[in-house]
Amino acid sequence: MGVNQPLxxxxxxxxxxxxxxxxxxxxxxxxxxxxxxxxxVNDGSTDNTDKIIQSYLNxxxxxYIFQENQGPSAAVNQGILKANGKYxxxxxxxxxxxxxxxxxxxxxxxxxxxxxxxxxxDFIDDDSNQLASKHFAKNFFNATNKxxxxxxxxxxxxxxxxxxxxxxxxxxxxxxxxxxxxxxIQLQDFDMWIKLVKKYEISVIPxxxxxxxIRNDSKNLSHPNNNYLRSGFESxxxxxxxxxxxSIELFKESFRDKIxxxxxxxxxxxxxxxxxxxxxxxxxYVRNIGAEKLFYLLQNHHILAIAKENYSFGxxxxxxxxxxxxxxxxxxxxxxxxxxxxxxxWINLARLIKAKIVK
Numbered sequence: 001m002g003v004n005q006p007l008x009x010x011x012x013x014x015x016x017x018x019x020x021x022x023x024x025x026x027x028x029x030x031x032x033x034x035x036x037x038x039x040x041v042n043d044g045s046t047d048n049t050d051k052i053i054q055s056y057l058n059x060x061x062x063x064y065i066f067q068e069n070q071g072p073s074a075a076v077n078q079g080i081l082k083a084n085g086k087y088x089x090x091x092x093x094x095x096x097x098x099x100x101x102x103x104x105x106x107x108x109x110x111x112x113x114x115x116x117x118x119x120x121x122d123f124i125d126d127d128s129n130q131l132a133s134k135h136f137a138k139n140f141f142n143a144t145n146k147x148x149x150x151x152x153x154x155x156x157x158x159x160x161x162x163x164x165x166x167x168x169x170x171x172x173x174x175x176x177x178x179x180x181x182x183x184x185i186q187l188q189d190f191d192m193w194i195k196l197v198k199k200y201e202i203s204v205i206p207x208x209x210x211x212x213x214i215r216n217d218s219k220n221l222s223h224p225n226n227n228y229l230r231s232g233f234e235s236x237x238x239x240x241x242x243x244x245x246x247s248i249e250l251f252k253e254s255f256r257d258k259i260x261x262x263x264x265x266x267x268x269x270x271x272x273x274x275x276x277x278x279x280x281x282x283x284x285y286v287r288n289i290g291a292e293k294l295f296y297l298l299q300n301h302h303i304l305a306i307a308k309e310n311y312s313f314g315x316x317x318x319x320x321x322x323x324x325x326x327x328x329x330x331x332x333x334x335x336x337x338x339x340x341x342x343x344x345x346w347i348n349l350a351r352l353i354k355a356k357i358v359k
Contacts, residue, residue, distance in 0.1 A: 005084050005085070006035055006036050006037040006061075006084055006085045007035040007036065007085055007086055007087065007106070008033070008035065008036040008037075008085045008086070008087045008088075008089055008102055008106065009036065009037050009038075009039055009079075009080075009083030009084060009085035009087070009088055009089070009171070010028050010036055010037070010038045010039065010089045010091055010102070011039045011041070011076060011079035011080060011083060011088055011089070011090055011091065012024065012025075012028065012038070012039065012040045012041070012079070012091040012092065012093055013041050013043060013072055013075040013076050013079065013091075013092060013093065014040065014041070014042050014043065014045065014049055014053075014092070014093025014094075015042070015043040015044065015045050015049070015069070015072075015075075015093070016045045016046060016047045016049060017045070017047075017049050017092075017093035017094045018045075018047040018048040018049045018052060019094075019126070020093060020094040020095075020213065021049050021052050021053065021093045021094075022052050023096055023128065024091070024092070024093050024094060024095060024096055024097075025038075025040070025052075025053070025056055025093075027096040027097040027098075027099075028091060028097055029056070029059060029061070030099055031097065031099060031100075031101065031102045031103070032099050032100050032102075032103045033100075033102035033103040033106060036061065036085065036089075036102060037061055037062075037063060037083070037084060037085060038059075038061045038062045038063070039062075039063045039065065039079045039082055039083060040053055040062060040063070040064050040065070040079075040093075041065045041067065041075040041076070041078050041079045042064070042065065042066045042067070043067060043069050043070060043071065043072065043074070043075040044066075044067060044068045044069030044070070049093065050066060063082060065078055065079065065082065071182070071185045072180075072185060072188065073179075073180040073181055073182045073183075073184060073185070073188045074182055076090065076179075076180055077179040077180055077182070080171065080174055080175070080179060081179075083171055085171065086170060086171060087105075087106070087109070087168060087169065087170055087171065088167075088168070088169050088170075088171050088174060089101075089102060089105065089167070089168050090164055090165055090166075090167040090168075090169075091165055091210075092164075092165045094213045094215070095165045095210055095211060095212055095213050096124070096128065096210065096211035096213075097209065097210055097211075098208070098209050098210065098211070100209070101119070101209040101210060102168075104119075104205065104207065104209060105117050105119065105168040105205065105209065106168075108203070108205055109168065112203060114201060114202075114203040115169065115170045115173055115200060115201075116167075116168075116169045116170075116173065116196055116200050116201070116202045116203065117167075117168040117169070117202075117203050117204075117205060118162050118163060118166045118167055118168070118202070118203070118204045118205070119163075119166040119168075119204065119205040119206075119207060119208065119209040119210065120141070120142040120166075120204070120205070120206055120207055120208045120209070121141050121142065121163050121165075121166060121208055121209075121210045121211065121212040122208045122210075122211045122212070123211075123212055123213075123214055124211045124212070124213050124214070125213070125214060125216065126213070126215060126216040128211070128213075130211075131214055140158070140159075140160075140161040141161065141162075141163045141212065142206075142208075143161050143204060144204070144206070145203060145204050145206070146204075148197055148200075148201055148202070148250065148254075149250060149253040149254040150254070151193075151197045151202055152194075152197050152198070152246070152250065152254045153254045153255060155190070155193065155194055155197065156242060156254075156255075156277075156281070157280075157281065157282065159190065159235075160187070160189065160190035160193065162189070162193050162202070162204070163210070163212060164189040165210055165212060166209060166210045167189075169196075173196065173200065174192075177192060177195045177196060178195075180192055183237075184234050184237075184238075185230070185234075186227065186230060186231050186234055187231065187234040187235060187238060190235075190238060191238050194238065194242060198245050198246055198247075198250070232285060235283070235285065235286075236285045236286075236289070239278075239283075239285070239286050239289055240289055243274045248265075248266055248270055251270070251273070251274075255277055258277055258280050259273060259277075260273060260276050260311055261273070261310055261311065264310075268297075268302070268303050268306050269306065269310065271293070271297060271303075272294075272297065272303070272306070272307055272310075272311060272313075274290075274293065275290045275293035275294045275297060276290065276311070276313075277290070278290025278291075278293065279291070279321075287325075288325060291318075291321055291322055291325050294307075294313075294318055294321070295318065295322070298314075298315060298318055
């Protein structure tokens, strides 16, 4: 590392954060840790975000990048590639760092020899007041530390619980992982954490080092009501590749209570175990992935024979399974008949009212 090379690169992405960006920038510049550079990537904001950032450019720690709007993955990747530090600390233009965030994460990385670190967060509202009320993120960001196997299992069954704006990760690891998925706008962080836990330990500091803002307008990209159809699509694509490059040892350790045959081996048996595991998910679209895998696997006579002998699962069981498959994510579930009847009643009522009006 060169004499003037920073140890940490804070990469902040921002888009139309004029209400919050000033406080967010100041929270980084006022860190107790001094050896850092501050890369701000403005993803084509159309409000006064650019003007506010420009007012801070007399601070030589800041590297400012303005790009046309391309989405959060393109923005954060741009910042990572520009970074000179050994470590990347992620940040968003609507959140706030506590003053000792960088110092505590750097100390923790040296003390625990951990290369990927997250922390707990406080939740704040639009006016930076601490939130005590219920909200969508309250129950999953401040989780206890887990082993790699426990993290993989939790990500599979429960989705993401790691807060991206608390991430403190060695740059080389992110480069090795291929950076964030450009095709994803809502779940790119979930996709990244899955890739990382397949190879590395991940630690969560049980201390609140960032204030995470819950927007009054529900514009947090992770909010469940924000483009849930696209979120479902992205989830499906991510889950299709969930077990790529997962070693058989990590798989067995992570899902030992869900495995059908504890003595399964690499190859066909491992692929069958993956398919059966998908069927254990609470998410319809994930169960569908398992059914799809079995649909294609069992077309091979050799695989079919192994499935019947080792798992008592053959074509008859596949037909029974696919008879209940819901390819529309619950639209035609066992509950929808009732809703359909209500819908038809409303339609008929509307027709009667219209007929009376016309008459």
